[in-house]
Amino acid sequence: MEKKFDINKLVRANVAKMKAYSSARDEFTDFDKDMVFLDANENPFDNGVNRYPDPQQGTLRSIVASQKGIAEDTILFGNGSDEVLDLIFRAFCVPGKDNVISLPPTYGMYNVLANTNDIENREVLLTQDFQPDIEAIFKQVDAYTKLLFLCSPNNPTGNLIEQDRIETILNRFDGVVVIDEAYIDFASSPSWITKLEKYPNLIITQTLSKAYGMAGIRLGMTFASAEIIQILKKIKPPYNVNGLTQEKAIKHITKIDNFNNEISSILDNKGYLYKALIDVNFVNKIFPSEANFLLVQVDDAGKRYQQLVEKGIVVRNRSTQPLCKNTLRFTIGTTQENEQLIAALKAISN
Secondary structure (H helix, E strand, O other): OOOOOHHHHHHHHHOOOOOOOOOOOHHHHOOOOOOOOOOOOOOOOOOOOOOOOOOHHHHHOOOOHHHOOHHHHEEHHHHHHHHOOOOOOHHHHOOOOOOEOOOOOOOOHHHHHHOOOOOOEEEEOOOOOOOOOHHHHHHOOOEEEEEEEEEEOOOOOOOOOOHHHHHHHHHOOOOOEEEEOOOOHHOOOOOOOHHHOOOOOEEEEEEEEOOOOOOOHEEEEEEEHHHHHHHHHHHHHOOOHHHHHHHHHHHHOOOOHHHHHHHHHHHHHHHHHHHHHHOOOOEEEEEEOOOOOOOOOOOHHHHHHHHHHHOOOOOOOOOOOOOOOOEEEEOOOOOHHHHHHHHHHHHOOO
């Protein structure tokens, strides 16, 4: 049975009333035709980037919709996932009044964006095995709780959030649930995109920065009901995804064999690194991971981090995060980089 949900009860009143800015390229959409364009106050001299990009990213949207098996009107692109997350805050949360829930240890931008938008972030710690504490979460929910953030696979821990816990949250929560799937392409479980029709209060964010290897172009993807996407489109900047980003993304995401080969290589290297870490004498625990990194508990994270830096290896010290005392996060590199890391770990083992 589908959840009864009215998104109009959650959207900010001023956003509900407003009309989106209509750019020149929104009003005349056949801008790929051989026309004389005198409508957008552009420089007329062609240098490859003198024209505004497609504000709706039509070609890219069509490709992604086909690959994901979803409708085009359920997709929104952003200047990285962070822009889309910010749009979600601004669409649904009234500054100084509403609140959201996040579950640390998790991605730090949820808290940064809450503070930026003057929204209270009610943090509810994950359990010791890095799963949502359902009852603790709903003790924090009130009439002003608009958003709940789940990162799965979670950063920095690497684990998937259990399906039954996510379903419980989706069914019980009267606000919008945002599942951040930045690392989903490395995971053994499928994306929650397949559940969008069942859960109208679900928003999913993904990125081209991880599995697709395009962190430098800053392109994030959001998937939700057509109604939610229309709300977010009202407040997004008109040309938020530039032309060079669109061109690079279109060229790269169609190389499916290359994508699959890189995923396979990363997962193989993760297994190789995991086995090597077991034999490192200062490693106390290696946490299960469904991402392209391993969170590892060591004897002294500060000391080991510095020793690795001195060996020319930069990892991430996550010890400041709740439940992550003395942990280092190792991103999975190439086979050669893995071997350099393992050699460095062996050299500093004492």
